[in-house]
Each structure stands twice: as structure tokens, then as C-alpha cells.
Amino acid sequence: MYKISVIGTGYVGLSTGVCLSDMGNQVTCVDIDEEKINTLKNGKSPIYEPGMEDLIHKNTKADRLQFTTNLESAVQNTDIIFIAVGTPSRDDGSADLSFIYEASKTIAKAMNDYKIIVTKSTVPVGTNKEIEDSISQNTDQDFSVVSSPEFLREGSAIYDTMNPDRIVIGYRDEQAGQTIKDLYKDFDTEFVMTTTESSEMIKYASNAFLATKISFINEMANICERVGANVEEVAKGMGLDHRISDKFLNAGIGYGGSCFPKDTKALINKAEEVDYNLKIVKAAEEVNEKQKLIVVDKLKEVLGDLEGKTIGILGLAFKPNTDDIRESPALKIIPKLLEAGANVKAYDPKAMENARKVLPGDVVYCSVSEEVAKGVDAVALLTEWNEFIEIEWKDISIKMNQAIIIDGRNFLDVTYLQEQGFRYICI
Ligand SMILES: NC(=O)C1=CN([C@@H]2O[C@H](COP(=O)(O)OP(=O)(O)OC[C@H]3O[C@@H](n4cnc5c(N)ncnc54)[C@H](O)[C@@H]3O)[C@@H](O)[C@H]2O)C=CC1
Numbered sequence: 001m002y003k004i005s006v007i008g009t010g011y012v013g014l015s016t017g018v019c020l021s022d023m024g025n026q027v028t029c030v031d032i033d034e035e036k037i038n039t040l041k042n043g044k045s046p047i048y049e050p051g052m053e054d055l056i057h058k059n060t061k062a063d064r065l066q067f068t069t070n071l072e073s074a075v076q077n078t079d080i081i082f083i084a085v086g087t088p089s090r091d092d093g094s095a096d097l098s099f100i101y102e103a104s105k106t107i108a109k110a111m112n113d114y115k116i117i118v119t120k121s122t123v124p125v126g127t128n129k130e131i132e133d134s135i136s137q138n139t140d141q142d143f144s145v146v147s148s149p150e151f152l153r154e155g156s157a158i159y160d161t162m163n164p165d166r167i168v169i170g171y172r173d174e175q176a177g178q179t180i181k182d183l184y185k186d187f188d189t190e191f192v193m194t195t196t197e198s199s200e201m202i203k204y205a206s207n208a209f210l211a212t213k214i215s216f217i218n219e220m221a222n223i224c225e226r227v228g229a230n231v232e233e234v235a236k237g238m239g240l241d242h243r244i245s246d247k248f249l250n251a252g253i254g255y256g257g258s259c260f261p262k263d264t265k266a267l268i269n270k271a272e273e274v275d276y277n278l279k280i281v282k283a284a285e286e287v288n289e290k291q292k293l294i295v296v297d298k299l300k301e302v303l304g305d306l307e308g309k310t311i312g313i314l315g316l317a318f319k320p321n322t323d324d325i326r327e328s329p330a331l332k333i334i335p336k337l338l339e340a341g342a343n344v345k346a347y348d349p350k351a352m353e354n355a356r357k358v359l360p361g362d363v364v365y366c367s368v369s370e371e372v373a374k375g376v377d378a379v380a381l382l383t384e385w386n387e388f389i390e391i392e393w394k395d396i397s398i399k400m401n402q403a404i405i406i407d408g409r410n411f412l413d414v415t416y417l418q419e420q421g422f423r424y425i426c427i
């Protein structure tokens with residue numbers, strides 16, 4: 001059993017803290033956001049993640065998990081400190097590390113004895129060395145910095161944390177690296193013990209590769225459409241080759257989220273810093289930006305001028321099973337539709353509250369998916385929530401002005417929809 005504090009209670013920090021406590025450790029989760037901490041103290045999760053609230057209840061009840069805004073006392077009462085604060089994009093694409101350095105400085109000033117500081121946040125190569133320097137400037141205590149990047153996906157954060165494909169541990173101090181490995185000793189997984197620089201690069205290279213894989217299949221989809229091939233069959237045929245694998249080969253309206261867009265930009269920026277032109281990742285980004293707006297092009301193709309037309313949007317989150325809308329394609333598509341003079345009705349099972357804060361005010365939000373279809377000229381599916389499969393589509397076509405569906409995620413059953421009289425268009 002280790003005494004651990006986790007700084008930052010976002011998707012990564014909260015999942016890390018909750019899972020480490022569930023593994024039997026004594027965990028204190030810290031955030032500067034008082035509202036988040038109060039929500040957590042009341043047993044509620046500030047983010048939607050399947051299974052999160054149950055684990056919060058279970059582990060707070062067992063006295064293994066607590067929440068505070070008091071970073072100093074959390075640091076003083078624990079031996080291992082995870083940093084899981086945000087590293088958002090700056091205007092030039094580089095990672096904004098101000099939250100990281102602010103947290104490290106506060107940790108350093110609070111330190112009362114030897115601590116291991118573990119960086120979970122995604123940080124550019126060289127940052128862990130900088131964190132080490134920043135901490136030593138602010139304390140006389142002994143400490144070690146370990147890099148252990150996170151690979152969880154939103155929407156399955158708890159499952160991914162508990163069942164990682166690998167755990168990467170980058171260290172300078174062998175003993176500290178082994179302690180972090182020991183923390184995860186019950187996990188049946190591969191451990192990659194490496195330098196902090198390689199560990200930092202593994203995280204960026206993995207995200208850049210996955211983003212590129214998505215852009216690659218999206219480009220294949222665009223060619224398939226022009227030559228009469230079916231991208232889903234092509235992806236299936238490709239994915240059966242174990243060297244390619246069928247994962248992350250779903251064509252659609254491109255990747256969003258808080259990480260692929262931000263991390264590809266930060267990697268390109270880092271490459272520029274060392275005079276290297278990262279052509280493939282740049283191309284992946286460019287393809288993705290275009291891909292997001294393909295739904296608008298397709299709507300124009302079938303409806304002509306969008307002025308005065310009404311479009312129903314199913315799904316606002318950047319992927320299913322999350323309320324996160326950061327960099328969601330919906331945030332690019334909806335303003336374009338409004339600009340073109342269309343009316344927009346929208347529904348998402350979990351992300352409407354977040355979407356309302358950033359989308360233009362004239363979007364009409366519906367309380368159920370069926371309502372989105374009433375009186376619209378086309379429905380566009382932007383997020384593949386499972387509940388959209390269960391929609392009684394046959395009752396819906398009669399409520400629409402025109403029975404047209406643009407499936408931005410190649411998710412719905414084309415044969416069934418065509419039988420119900422829909423004009424079905426996918427990517
Ligand atoms: N969201 C994801 O799926 C994944 C994110 N990551 C990386 O993990 C890091 C965190 O990402 P998210 O959890 O999505 O961020 P987030 O934005 O959801 O949460 C960050 C939290 O840190 C808090 N914070 C900022 N400064 C603080 C300080 N000085 N003391 C205490 N709390 C502070 C904020 O109030 C916020 O609650 C990023 O570097 C991200 O790239 C890595 C893998 C997956």
C-alpha cells in the first residue's frame with residue numbers, strides 16, 4: 001500500500017486516483033477548482049465516465065480516497081505524487097506547460113521529505129528534465145521525477161486504466177523507476193522501462209500514429225467513394241492483416257478530442273524546434289481538418305442551398321460515452337450549417353450541457369433523439385452513441401420533411417434504413 005496524491009482531477013487525474021485507491025492504496029486527489037472538489041466530496045463525478053461514480057463511492061466509503069484543494073498538506077502526507085494537470089495547445093501549437101510548472105513549484109515548496117513525482121500529463125520531450133530542475137530550485141529535499149504517460153481513452157477510462165496494453169516508466173533514478181513498477185505489480189501487462197526522453201516520445205509517437213491511421217483510412221474512404229469501392233469492406237480486408245490490425249480503421253468525419261489534435265500540433269512544433277519537418281503528421285492534421293466538414297459538403301450535394309433548410313444533428317461529443325466536446329467535429333460542422341442559413345436541431349445523450357456553453361445560441365436542443373427528426377430536411381449523425389442504433393427509424397421517416405440520413409460515422413444499418421425508405425449517405 002502506498003500513500004499517493006494526484007494533482008488534477010480531470011479525465012486522467014480522477015481515473016488514476018480512483019483506480020489507484022481501488023487497488024488498495026491511500027489516495028488524495030487534489031484540484032485548484034473548488035467546484036470540482038466539492039462535487040467529488042458529495043460523491044458525484046464532475047465528468048461523465050462509465051463506472052466512475054461507483055468507484056468513487058466504494059473507495060471513499062472504504063476511507064482510501066479523499067478529495068481536497070489543499071495541495072501542500074496532500075504532498076506532505078504522501079510519498080508518491082502524480083501530476084495530471086492539463087497541457088493545452090498554445091496559439092503556435094506548442095504545449096502550454098504553465099499548469100505543469102505551477103504544480104511542480106507548489107509541490108517543491110511543500111515537500112517535507114523524499115518524494116517521487118510522477119508525470120502523467122502528456123509533456124514534450126525534455127519536460128521531465130525541466131520539471132526536475134524547477135523542483136530543485138524550490139526545495140532542499142531529496143526527490144526523483146519519473147515519467148509515466150497515460151494511454152487511456154475517454155469513455156472507457158476506468159477499463160483502460162485497469163487493463164493497460166503497457167505501462168511506460170521513464171526514469172533517471174533506478175530505485176524510483178522500480179517503485180513505480182512495484183505500484184502496478186498486480187497488473188498483467190508489459191512494462192517498458194526506459195529513459196524519460198523515450199517515455200515522453202512514446203506518448204507523442206503513439207498518438208501521432210493513431211491520428212495518422214485515422215486520416216489514412218479517411219483518405220481511402222474519399223477515394224473509395226470516387227471509384228465505387230466500399231471503405232468498410234476495404235478496412236475489413238486490410239484489418240485482417242495482423243500487421244495492420246482492424247483497430248482505428250473506422251472512416252468518418254475525423255478525430256476530435258482533447259488529445260490527438262493537441263498532441264499532433266505539439267509534436268510538429270517540437271520537430272520544428274529541432275529543425276525537422278514532420279511531413280506525415282502535418283498531412284494527417286490537414287486531412288483531418290477537411291474531413292470534419294465533409295458532412296456539410298454532402299448536405300449541400302443532396303439539399304442544394306442550405307438557406308432555410310432544417311438539419312437534425314445526432315451526437316455532439318467527440319466520441320461516444322463521454323460528455324467531452326473538446327475539438328469535436330460537431331463544433332466545426334454546426335457553425336458552418338448556421339452560416340449557410342440552415343436551422344439546426346441537436347441531441348446528445350451526455351454532451352448537451354457542455355455544447356450549449358460554446359455553440360451559437362440559435363441551436364435548438366432536443367430532449368430525445370426522435371425529436372431531432374421532426375420537420376427536418378436531413379439528419380446528420382456525428383457521434384456513434386449506441387442508443388442511435390435503437391432508434392425506431394421506421395416511425396421517424398414520416399416525421400421528416402425529407403427522409404435523408406448522413407451517417408458521419410458509418411455506424412447505422414444501411415440495408416435496414418433503405419428498407420424504411422431513407423436515402424442513406426455515409427463517408
Ligand atoms: N483526456 C484524456 O483522455 C487523456 C489526457 N492525457 C493527458 O493528461 C493531461 C490531463 O488531461 P485531462 O485529464 O484531460 O485534463 P483536464 O483539463 O480534464 O483536467 C486537468 C485538471 O487539472 C487541474 N489543475 C490545473 N492546475 C492545477 C494545479 N496547479 N493544482 C491542482 N489542479 C490543477 C484543473 O483544474 C483540471 O481539473 C494532459 O496532459 C492530457 O494530454 C493523457 C491521456 C488521456
Ligand SMILES: O=C(O)[C@H]1O[C@H](OP(=O)(O)OP(=O)(O)OC[C@H]2O[C@@H](n3ccc(=O)[nH]c3=O)[C@H](O)[C@@H]2O)[C@H](O)[C@@H](O)[C@@H]1O
Pocket residue numbers: 122150151152153154155207210214247248249250251252253254255256257258259260318319
Ligand atoms: O492521449 C490521449 O488523450 C488519448 O487519446 C486517444 O483517446 P481519446 O481521444 O480519448 O479517444 P479515441 O477513442 O482515441 O478517439 C479519438 C477520436 O478519433 C476518432 N476515431 C477513432 C477511431 C477510429 O477508427 N476512427 C475515428 O475517427 C474518434 O471518433 C474520436 O473523435 C487515444 O486513443 C488514447 O490512447 C490516448 O491516451
